[in-house]
Amino acid sequence: MNNCQQNEFLDNIRANDNFLIISHVNPDGDTIGSALAIAHFLKRLNKKFVIINEHVIANKYLFLPLADQFITPDKISERFDTVIAVDCADIKRIGEKVSTKLADTIKLFINIDHHPTNDFYGTLNIIDANAASTTLVIYNLLKQCDFELDYQIAVNLYTGLMTDTGSFKYGNTTSQSHLVAAKLIDYGINVYDIADRILETNSINQLKTIRDSLATLEVDETGKIAWITVVLDCNHESFVENDVEGLVNYPRSIEGVEVAISFKLTNDNKVKVGLRSKKYVDVSKIAAAFDGGGHKRAAGCTIAAPLNIVKEKIIDEITKHI
Amino acid sequence: MNNCQQNEFLDNIRANDNFLIISHVNPDGDTIGSALAIAHFLKRLNKKFVIINEHVIANKYLFLPLADQFITPDKISERFDTVIAVDCADIKRIGEKVSTKLADTIKLFINIDHHPTNDFYGTLNIIDANAASTTLVIYNLLKQCDFELDYQIAVNLYTGLMTDTGSFKYGNTTSQSHLVAAKLIDYGINVYDIADRILETNSINQLKTIRDSLATLEVDETGKIAWITVVLDCNHESFVENDVEGLVNYPRSIEGVEVAISFKLTNDNKVKVGLRSKKYVDVSKIAAAFDGGGHKRAAGCTIAAPLNIVKEKIIDEITKHI
Numbered sequence: 001m002n003n004c005q006q007n008e009f010l011d012n013i014r015a016n017d018n019f020l021i022i023s024h025v026n027p028d029g030d031t032i033g034s035a036l037a038i039a040h041f042l043k044r045l046n047k048k049f050v051i052i053n054e055h056v057i058a059n060k061y062l063f064l065p066l067a068d069q070f071i072t073p074d075k076i077s078e079r080f081d082t083v084i085a086v087d088c089a090d091i092k093r094i095g096e097k098v099s100t101k102l103a104d105t106i107k108l109f110i111n112i113d114h115h116p117t118n119d120f121y122g123t124l125n126i127i128d129a130n131a132a133s134t135t136l137v138i139y140n141l142l143k144q145c146d147f148e149l150d151y152q153i154a155v156n157l158y159t160g161l162m163t164d165t166g167s168f169k170y171g172n173t174t175s176q177s178h179l180v181a182a183k184l185i186d187y188g189i190n191v192y193d194i195a196d197r198i199l200e201t202n203s204i205n206q207l208k209t210i211r212d213s214l215a216t217l218e219v220d221e222t223g224k225i226a227w228i229t230v231v232l233d234c235n236h237e238s239f240v241e242n243d244v245e246g247l248v249n250y251p252r253s254i255e256g257v258e259v260a261i262s263f264k265l266t267n268d269n270k271v272k273v274g275l276r277s278k279k280y281v282d283v284s285k286i287a288a289a290f291d292g293g294g295h296k297r298a299a300g301c302t303i304a305a306p307l308n309i310v311k312e313k314i315i316d317e318i319t320k321h322i
Numbered sequence: 323m324n325n326c327q328q329n330e331f332l333d334n335i336r337a338n339d340n341f342l343i344i345s346h347v348n349p350d351g352d353t354i355g356s357a358l359a360i361a362h363f364l365k366r367l368n369k370k371f372v373i374i375n376e377h378v379i380a381n382k383y384l385f386l387p388l389a390d391q392f393i394t395p396d397k398i399s400e401r402f403d404t405v406i407a408v409d410c411a412d413i414k415r416i417g418e419k420v421s422t423k424l425a426d427t428i429k430l431f432i433n434i435d436h437h438p439t440n441d442f443y444g445t446l447n448i449i450d451a452n453a454a455s456t457t458l459v460i461y462n463l464l465k466q467c468d469f470e471l472d473y474q475i476a477v478n479l480y481t482g483l484m485t486d487t488g489s490f491k492y493g494n495t496t497s498q499s500h501l502v503a504a505k506l507i508d509y510g511i512n513v514y515d516i517a518d519r520i521l522e523t524n525s526i527n528q529l530k531t532i533r534d535s536l537a538t539l540e541v542d543e544t545g546k547i548a549w550i551t552v553v554l555d556c557n558h559e560s561f562v563e564n565d566v567e568g569l570v571n572y573p574r575s576i577e578g579v580e581v582a583i584s585f586k587l588t589n590d591n592k593v594k595v596g597l598r599s600k601k602y603v604d605v606s607k608i609a610a611a612f613d614g615g616g617h618k619r620a621a622g623c624t625i626a627a628p629l630n631i632v633k634e635k636i637i638d639e640i641t642k643h644i
Binding site: 168170178183191196202207211217249252253 | 381382489493495496498512518521523525530532533536537541545573575578
């Protein structure tokens with residue numbers, strides 16, 4: 001971000017009055033915190049705004065200041081000429097129903113994000129691919145605008161920073177992440193309370209899914225391959241997408257395991273395979289053998305075959321690389 | 323800590339040559355990281371040292387620089403005149419076998435700790451009850467001694483800070499915790515790797531215990547009380563003490579649950595009851611009704627009765643407070 005951008009941002013905010021704040025589908029802590037921090041910023045400037053999301057946000061985020069103002073697209077009839085999208089790497093991430101609310105008359109589309117893949121779909125694009133979270137991009141933006149933060153903004157910015165870094169555990173965590181966290185704490189936020197509400201809270205269905213999936217835990221004879229079969233006990237598609245992915249971390253966590261697998265039965269009788277490795281196996285090669293893809297340490301594929309056949313094929317393939 | 327203390331510390335280190343570094347029984351990340359940071363400090367000053375612990379440290383800590391030099395008391399024959407104990411709130415925390423290695427001739431006992439309950443058992447006591455970890459006390463001490471840190475010391479200091487704050491989630495996390503984390507990252511440490519090895523690693527027995535305990539998960543009709551029965555599948559007593567306690571966080575994590583319980587069958591046919599609450603129930607009162615104790619949000623008791631009777635009694639008592 002350069003000086004021109006921050007001036008352009010401020011000029012645009014000042015010149016307009018009705019804002020639509022958009023966060024991404026299946027909203028997580030970073031997109032929610034970013035949207036609410038921007039909302040508080042606009043509120044302080046006496047601007048009107050609507051906060052929209054394709055989906056309903058999870059209950060555990062409702063304690064965040066202004067979170068009660070999130071609405072779904074069916075609830076609004078107005079058309080907006082000014083949009084701020086946060087944490088959306090491309091325009092599809094705003095969701096189909098939200099898209100229908102965007103009139104052709106939009107004159108200003110501000111795109112604030114931290115994804116390296118962001119394709120600059122806005123009329124003003126404030127992107128920092130080095131930032132651990134979009135809330136960090138917003139923190140820097142507001143600081144450069146000489147805008148004094150407050151408790152409400154700090155809670156929301158911290159939420160995005162905490163969730164997108166896995167509470168300062170992921171590889172995107174830098175010394176800057178910690179320096180900003182220190183500054184935000186100085187606004188009086190309670191990090192224990194925020195972490196407890198967001199990171200330590202599961203719906204009963206989530207916990208039942210963890211329980212049922214763990215019950216299927218298996219480890220091969222070598223102790224290097226471990227897997228679970230995900231038993232879905234929930235009808236919410238958003239739940240499935242957001243939470244099933246993390247289950248593979250249970251077999252992955254076992255000391256000595258190199259490759260962890262999750263087998264997830266889909267509704268159309270296919271098996272979705274999630275693969276994780278720790279040190280030396282390139283799981284993208286294993287996924288590629290079944291027309292899947294991914295990275296060295298995290299990959300996946302979908303196979304149309306009965307579960308027992310899929311298990312055998314995948315484990316055989318992994319064994320070649322162990 | 324005052325200037326006199328840091329000078330006394332440095333003078334004492336300089337005046338002696340053979341150090342015994344002691345960490346507490348059932349060692350955790352803070353006591354291990356503290357011991358190893360002190361070891362590196364002494365190594366840089368060309369001092370001789372032995373690092374001792376009552377128990378064998380867990381495999382997942384063995385990547386820490388100098389961790390391979392931890393030994394158990396049976397492995398040493400020397401007697402020491404200079405001792406540095408880290409993260410031990412009282413002398414009993416060093417362990418019985420370690421105690422036998424302390425000769426009457428000890429002329430210097432340096433006690434470095436952050437527990438508010440520390441009883442100043444040392445001849446030199448460097449205690450900061452406001453520090454989130456003992457490694458933070460050591461960080462401040464070394465800084466005040468104008469001692470330049472290095473990568474090896476930073477990894478160990480970060481390990482204690484990360485583990486004792488639950489990766490910056492617990493209530494002891496302050497802006498200072500984050501500021502120091504930022505400084506330590508600048509020494510080139512890989513926070514993802516450290517967190518992955520320590521926080522995201524379970525022994526197969528630990529994971530089986532999680533699995534078997536979750537299989538017993540129950541929630542009462544109101545959705546406000548949830549419990550698990552801990553099925554021990556492991557003979558290591560240290561494992562039991564360190565890891566079973568955290569299992570109560572699974573039922574506690576359920577949205578809407580106010581009181582979570584873990585029922586653990588002990589070897590002598592008693593039931594050890596762990597209690598956690600979220601917002602308003604004072605679980606210390608429930609524990610007190612069964613001659614137990616604790617705090618408002620975390621308490622426990624032990625009852626000599628069959629499991630089904632204990633469950634009924636405890637849940638009945640909780641129901642009075644819900």
